[in-house]
Amino acid sequence: MRHPREGWSEGGRRAPREMSRRDFLGRAGAASAALGLGTMLGTRGIKSPIPAGRAAEAAAEAAGSHSTPSLPLPRQNHPVRWPIFSDNRPIASNLKPEEGATLQIYNWVAYINEDVIKSFCKKYKCKYSLTTFNTMTEAIAKLATGEFQFDIFFPTIDVIGQLIETKLMRPLNHSYIPNIANCWPDYKNPFYDEGWQYTVPSEIYTTGMAWRKDKVSLKPSWSMPWEAKKYKGKVALLDDNREGPSLALMKMGIYDLNTTSPAQLRAAGAQLRELESLVNIRIDNSDYTEIPSGNTWIHQAWSGDMASSYEYLPKGTSVDVIGYWFPPDGKGPIANDIMSVLTSGKNPVLSHLFLNYMLNVDNALNNYSYVGYMQPMTAVTAPRLVKEKLLPPQLESTVVKRSYFKTGVMELELPESANLLWEQTWNSFSQGL
């Protein structure tokens, strides 16, 4: 019997849970201190399996907000500059690209337009191989074996720490990547990687509410699902252990989406469970097909998914029926992916050139036309996307504005005990009581 993801990723553009990139929430527990920072890859920190239930909650309470982790946890108000290790330095400048090379790219399923890779390979006379993953957990597990020679990797912000400390990521030589100038200036000094020493930005997106304007008469807000009693069975949340509880927190007016407070998470869990009797809530990551098909009328959604949702409308249905709401004041969940060069790769120069190529505006738009997720570039604005017919004007709200980078809230890596609480909050709801 086939796995459902497999079937979906081939037919559709993305597998149902492909976007649950935050499935992987790497944690730096106390155990990593015992490991000693900068251990070589292959030395594995081992700890006992996680205790359950109350014990974890008690641990979180005892530890206060932070359990003095050995790896810093970057926050928007607490930027981190990662170390450059003496045995893992950037490559020299002015090197020639490797010849006869095969660039190995490791990315999410259907998250890059292969035409862009092909044109890169034509320009630099190389070949490529694209390997994909469905969850960050899966990707990290594969990288941790050290048996692959991937050049380029598309991680999420929350795993940077581990990848740097285990020297899986190669620091960048900025001289190869002048196109960083195309990005929002914020990305020359992002809080998660000050001085962009290891990463360049990739796709950026918000998490908001999508709804059917022709069916639903509610005003969009974070509490929409709780007000949707008359749309019972037509309401859905994203299948993600951070997005779900975060929505409940915001509904209660709590915008610290990296909270470690057991009381707040307990309250969020109760809010979520209430949705079951209220609207018989459903959980899936098919926001981009559920809303256009009309099977769901209110769906917590990712902006990039909704930007391409119009392509899934049944014939004869206008884009006018799809709405995507993200608070106009920009106070809501926002996230960006990153691109990085791996030490396991054999082609560091080409890898740098590839990153630069991806930050070219035309290539970024070409990529957008396929992926639906935009890159944080000064030239990529709503009017431009509409003008180039890459986005219907009705869905302009899916475009991430530069100001959101400051006003938005990012769901970031948590201390281990808190992460457990989040997972429990989500599991005890999503698996049904």
Added chain:
Amino acid sequence: MTPPSRQPAPDTAGSGRPRVPRRRDDRERYGTRILWAGFAAPGAIWLIVLFVVPFYVMLAVAAGQINAFFQTAVPVWNPLDWSGANFATVWHDVFGPGAFLGGQAVRTVVYTAIAASLCLAIAFPVAYFVSRYSGRRKTLFLVLLIAPFWVSYMMRMLAWIDLLQTNGYVNRALAFFRLPGHNTNWLGGDSVTVVLGLVYGYIPYLILVLYAGLDRIDKNLLEASRDLGLGKWRTFWRVTVPLAKPTIIAGSFVTVLPMLGDYYTNQLLSAAPGTTMIGNGIEGLLGSPGEQGQGAALALLLLVVLLVPMGYYVISTARASRENI
């Protein structure tokens, strides 16, 4: 290894040792035994490589550790170092106070029981008809029974998503025939839809197994029963059904076992937390960083539970074949 010799042993002359010819016989028999055992080799290798080894890996993950840096599962190969923590956690999650997997376990049993009963109620008459009354159209019916296997399970389920939309063909058909329920939101997280999905998905297996069993029943026995004065119904209940019992049990297993581990039928047709089954629990744990070990432990616990009916099946078929001899 030397091949078994067909030559008589050289030291037979005058020694009067009667064992020699017997020994030759033994060796011959030994040779054939190796030959027969050789036939089992592909199956045995398949079993070891694709079942025993993965099973051990699962055990090593369930009883293993977690990589603190990457939150990935680290299998522990030495049974002496195994830890029972994951099993304890899972046990607590299923049976302990505030267990979140408890409801799921109950639902799994209830859904599967209902779906399996429905399957049997539908499949038995169909199989009975094909084996007894289809006449020369038997081949046609058999082809039709196998037809669902031409389309992958996933595709069939995805097709149902279209059919079951609120304004889909199912509701339109209901409305056309003025039947109640034409406004039902089938995909709105309804346990009825999940059960029907399970029935639809697994019933072809049951029909095929039942057909094979019913077709094999010796018609002479039925004739004998009629000759000896039993009516149609009593022949059915006292001859056909008892003879078909092992087939019914086997067929039920073929459908019940995959239903118990199913998670995608329910993910595709419902996706509501209130209809999840234990398969969804396993899938959820495997997808959570640091909890793969618990997922493996839960899968193993499910397997242990399934061993009970499996044991019953093995014993009952052994008994049945003894009785038949």
